[in-house]
Amino acid sequence: MTLTLTGGAGRNAGPILHGPEIDAVADALRAGHYGHGPLTEHFEHALAAFLGVADVVTVASGTTAMHLALLAAGVGPKHEVIVPSMTFCACVQAIVATGARPRFVEVDPATLCVRADDVLAAATPATAAVLPVLFSGRAVDLTGIQQQLDERGITIVEDAAQAFGSDLAGRLIGTNPKLMTCFSFGPTKNLTCGEGGAIVPRTAEEADLLRRLRTVGIAQSLAQRAEATSYEVAGFGLRAHLSSLSAAIGLVQLARFDDARTRRRQLWAAYAAALAGTPDVQLTDVDIAHTVPFNLVVQVPNRDRVFHRMRQAGIGVGVHYPPNHLQPAFARWSTSLPATEQIGRQVISLPFHPSLNSGNLQQVVTALRDALTA
Template sequence: MTMTAQAGVGQNARPFIHGPEEAAVLEALRSGQYNHSGITDEFETRIARFLGVADTVAVASGTTALHIALLAAGVGPGHEVIVPSFTFCATVQAVLAVGARPRFIEVNPRTLCVESQEVLDALTSHTRAVLPVLYGGRAVDLTDAQPTLAERCISIVEDAAHAFGSHQGTRRVGATGALTCFSFGPIKNLTCGLGGMLVPRTPQEADICRRLRGLGIVESPARRAKTTTYTVDGFGLRAQMSSLNAAIGIAQLAHFPQAEAKRRALWRAYSAALQDVPGLALIDVDVDRSVPHLCAVRVLHDRDRVFHTLRERGIGVGTHYPPNHLQPAFAQWRRPLPVTEQVGREIMTLPFHQHLTDTDITRVADELRQALTQGTAR
């Protein structure tokens, strides 16, 4: 019998609104400026201050951020981008959008992130960029690969959709020197409703990103308003972040310390509750330095049965993600990736959002343990 989904545990992910967002959106609505506006500029400034970087560029989505970042890094037709197969398909679609080819590589099954040696082993004469995915919020340290990548003029473009607020060493993700892309989608660590952001490496790259997001127009919106013409000097997208989304982001950022603490506490609660559960491996997000975006486990036997059992019992489990090299759209770039394929058969994500309580975590852990035990008893 299918049980009615319980509040909290019935949803795999859910936005968390702190309260001031509603008033912020209303104020933005009343301003009459719904495209990129001074509110968007203010959001960029506040995020840059939070990260400790010189500049940020707000865009319409995390996928758009990746698209623009790859273009800004000079990636195009004939180039290869090294990317894990184990990521959301948006990462790969951004590579195709610039006319490049994905070169899929393995991840560490303990972290589900790429490592330097895998990157170095995958390099070819066509490699123009490496696109590490910061799965679950965990920073990816490619220090050992950086000398070779720099020597060959290969850019690191970080997909940090999961990792806003996380640290690599003493610095926030985004402040480590890579061209970093964040998502501020509905269920991310910080939400704008919908949106994304790039952290450029240089002022020149920031200018390129701003032109790419604004239809190739050289002048800023504020400057255009004071002149009778404008200049288009190249390709561009309509990819600005609306002031309405930026207003939500500003309100969210003011409460980010609470979000950071809550998400770490939830992950630690799961870690404690799932200790010594047989047939289960918790994916390590390096919680002391990360702001976890999700809580993922590998179900070592009979994942599909466990998944459906939990769904029937009102537990909102998910699968993040099916491997991309096995997808029909990316079949021409398929190569053997046995670790990724095994992880794809085992991965399951547990309910993870700021509405959850300790009681909710206990219930999910108990239901998961029971589902695993039922399978063993058969």
């Protein structure tokens, strides 16, 4: 039996809980190993098997995944990283944490994802990486410029925080061996661990480096350290592992991921049908046949007025996201991005979570239409 959170139209987002998560966490608590442990490694193996890849390195969060992936790619203080401004600020903070500079670029107004031409045009001799954001779970196809990026030594680190389970032309996100892919398993993601993240490395050497980075620089594995009187700190590292408690939740979620994928796609399709023909509403194109959607974002005129009217009506709308190049923390790297700035004034996220029923959905759509015509 699937357990879902209450809240209906008054809640913007929430996870699908299947029920066994509670017992799984209790078992992990009784086992007495709360940090990185056998359950964490079991979850890593299960993720790798699900994706069909050689290895997956789990970490404490999606933000941590991006930070460590950029470090593993050699990104540092002399570098730039190309990133869309239309994303959660965690992406930019991950870049700044390496000492590198974010180089903000526009997104396609229809998909809210970066375009290959814009990425290539933004590249400079200082560019070390590009961080495409798979907005709402939609794949970003940079294969057409992959060779040019390779020739310039530019690594693609995918921010697939919202895209677990999505695919590009039938190939699961995370399975392209030329990319490092970062997932988030936060509270409202397609697959949740409560908190957590993961990186799909390109090589075994990269996997080893990522494991050192997440374990305060220690070169030996947990099992190796248990059988030795010492260990080697091989370089810089953080305490950034995924806990066994989080892994216990993730294992349950992964075993039932098909249910979550189906429910999210059905909900998005129901919204699309209900909103069809509504004047002044532009639905973000997520390519639903290939995407497990994380949220449902539309663009509307007079967004602030619509937002407040819907909140007053008890509808849990949100804004994803305020453009980062306009944020005070990133002002030194700001640039003119007129398309992003217009999108930033128009985007509004409608409630999108598993406890929504058809009545709740109609309540949201009616409130949106009322707010637009008020």
